[in-house]
Amino acid sequence: xxxxxxxxxxxxxxxxxxxxxxxxxxxxxxxxxxxxxxxxxxxxxxxxxxxxxxxxxxxxxxxxxxxxxxxxxxxxxxxxxxxxxxxxxxxxxxxxxxxxxxxxxxxxxxxxxxxxxxxxxxxxxxxxxxxxxxxxx
Ligand code: HEC
Numbered sequence: 001x002x003x004x005x006x007x008x009x010x011x012x013x014x015x016x017x018x019x020x021x022x023x024x025x026x027x028x029x030x031x032x033x034x035x036x037x038x039x040x041x042x043x044x045x046x047x048x049x050x051x052x053x054x055x056x057x058x059x060x061x062x063x064x065x066x067x068x069x070x071x072x073x074x075x076x077x078x079x080x081x082x083x084x085x086x087x088x089x090x091x092x093x094x095x096x097x098x099x100x101x102x103x104x105x106x107x108x109x110x111x112x113x114x115x116x117x118x119x120x121x122x123x124x125x126x127x128x129x130x131x132x133x134x135x136x137x
Contacts, residue, residue, distance in 0.1 A: 020130040024132055030117065036113070039105065043111070044110050046107045052069070055093075058070050068121075070120035071120055071121070083111065
């Protein structure tokens with residue numbers, strides 16, 4: 001059998017799949033004003049400065065000692081109080097951090113924005129045939 005008969009269907013499948021992925025609109029991205037965007041960016045640097053990712057995940061990526069923080073600011077969770085208390089006092093497993101007030105404001109803006117961009121809980125995913133992920137209602 002000539003190699004072309006083997007590779008042609010694969011190349012076609014790749015082209016069709018790529019077309020579907022790139023032609024699917026990106027679902028509702030949240031919009032932020034300049035000021036908030038600045039805060040969010042600084043908040044991400046605070047997250048990196050204190051190495052939170054060594055124990056925590058965002059979108060499932062990071063260390064696995066602590067829980068995923070993608071949705072730690074979800075409404076009704078009192079996330080702000082939780083994060084302030086935990087970073088100031090620490091627990092047996094999580095150390096406390098000398099985070100200043102302005103750093104904390106930025107960190108919270110970062111987590112609030114993260115919460116609006118997706119859901120880290122795989123039980124709430126629907127994977128569609130083109131590989132995109134949608135949320136359950
Ligand atoms: C040495 C590992 C470690 C580091 C570093 C760490 N954490 Fe944690 N964190 C934990 C653990 C473990 C928990 C779960 C509570 C517990 O059992 O102590 C936790 C819990 C939390 C929670 C509560 C999550 C929830 O939804 O209940 C928040 C918020 C949090 N951490 C934020 C942070 C932030 C912000 C940083 C960086 C400044 C950070 N953590 C750095 C280990 C860590």
